[in-house]
Amino acid sequence: MKIVADMHTHTNVSAHAFSSLDEMVRGARDAGLRAIAITNHGPAMKDGAHQWHFGNMGIIPRVMHGVTVIRGIECNILPPDGALDRMEGWCYNALDYVIASFHEPCFPPVNAEVHTKALENILKNPRVQCFGHLGNPNYPFDQEYIISRCNEYGKIVEINNNSVNARKGSEGNCVEIARLCKKYGVPIMVSSDSHISYKVGGFDNALGVLAAVDFPEELVINADFDRLVEYFRLARKIDITQ
Numbered sequence: 001m002k003i004v005a006d007m008h009t010h011t012n013v014s015a016h017a018f019s020s021l022d023e024m025v026r027g028a029r030d031a032g033l034r035a036i037a038i039t040n041h042g043p044a045m046k047d048g049a050h051q052w053h054f055g056n057m058g059i060i061p062r063v064m065h066g067v068t069v070i071r072g073i074e075c076n077i078l079p080p081d082g083a084l085d086r087m088e089g090w091c092y093n094a095l096d097y098v099i100a101s102f103h104e105p106c107f108p109p110v111n112a113e114v115h116t117k118a119l120e121n122i123l124k125n126p127r128v129q130c131f132g133h134l135g136n137p138n139y140p141f142d143q144e145y146i147i148s149r150c151n152e153y154g155k156i157v158e159i160n161n162n163s164v165n166a167r168k169g170s171e172g173n174c175v176e177i178a179r180l181c182k183k184y185g186v187p188i189m190v191s192s193d194s195h196i197s198y199k200v201g202g203f204d205n206a207l208g209v210l211a212a213v214d215f216p217e218e219l220v221i222n223a224d225f226d227r228l229v230e231y232f233r234l235a236r237k238i239d240i241t242q
Contacts, residue, residue: 001210003203005035005222008074008099008132008158008191014040015047017195024197025064031201034225035068035240037097037191042085044076044106055091068240070232072097074132076106082118084127092127096238099158100125101132102139115141123153129235130189133160135174136167143173147180154235156221157181161206162193171209179213187219187231 010017011024019027021038028036038060041048057071075084077100084100092098100122102115109115119141122128131150134141134157150157159178163170181188190207194200210220217223221231232238 001207001217001220001223003190003201003207003220003222004033004225005037005068005070005228006031006033006192006194006200007037007070007097007130007189007222008039008160009036009194009200010040010074011038013049013053014045014195019197021060022064024194024200025067025069027194027197027200028067029065033067033201035070035222035228036200037070037072039072039074039097039099042073042075043087044078044085045103046105048076048085051087051091054087055094058094062240062242070096070240072099074099074101075128077102077118077122079107079110079118080114082121084125096232096236096240097130098128099130099132100128102136104138109138112140112142115139116145119146123149123155128155130156130158132158133163133167133170133193134158134177135160135163135170137169137173138167143177143180147177147186148184150186151184156187156189158189158191159206159209160191160193161203164205166193174209175212178209178215181219182213182215185219187221188215189222190220
């Protein structure tokens with residue numbers, strides 16, 4: 001399976017990342033990708049971007065160095081009930097793609113019941129397209145309950161390549177989540193979660209997770225550029241080719 005777009009990356013606007021926008025796009029080009037999503041951390045993260053960064057993403061050219069650029073954010077899921085980063089509506093409206101993820105500095109882990117309730121509220125939030133790195137073992141939740149309802153609310157699930165390295169103990173959870181996505185026909189995005197240009201397009205761990213459950217390629221949105229374009233056309237009413 002060949003992944004054509006890296007759908008979760010951070011520039012040095014997130015202070016714990018190390019490459020500029022131009023460097024990240026060049027990294028995608030050098031990795032042979034057709035597209036890259038720039039998804040810096042929302043402002044609830046201590047080093048996250050200011051809301052004006054997201055509101056102004058429309059100035060980024062749609063194509064740079066031959067690579068389609070998707071304007072996004074990795075929102076922080078906030079306690080206690082699963083709110084998102086507090087940004088004005090016009091800032092959210094400027095975005096193509098919203099990932100929502102648990103992060104320990106923003107939502108200290110509690111228990112499966114609390115985490116499941118927060119994720120249920122993300123399911124119902126129309127601003128969000130994708131659940132980020134759900135395999136984190138610090139955030140147990142009712143996996144079948146949440147995954148089985150994703151299609152009802154038009155949500156997709158990320159299989160995050162970096163989880164195996166950055167969130168120890170994630171791999172087994174990622175395999176089970178992929179298995180459930182296959183069971184319920186939930187589309188996924190594969191991502192690197194790169195914080196430096198040299199890691200853009202690195203998907204070996206994520207592809208290993210998919211191979212472990214014989215995941216169907218037709219459910220991997222970013223395994224085909226036309227499929228990716230169609231996803232944004234239907235789900236977001238956006239033409240990412242223009």
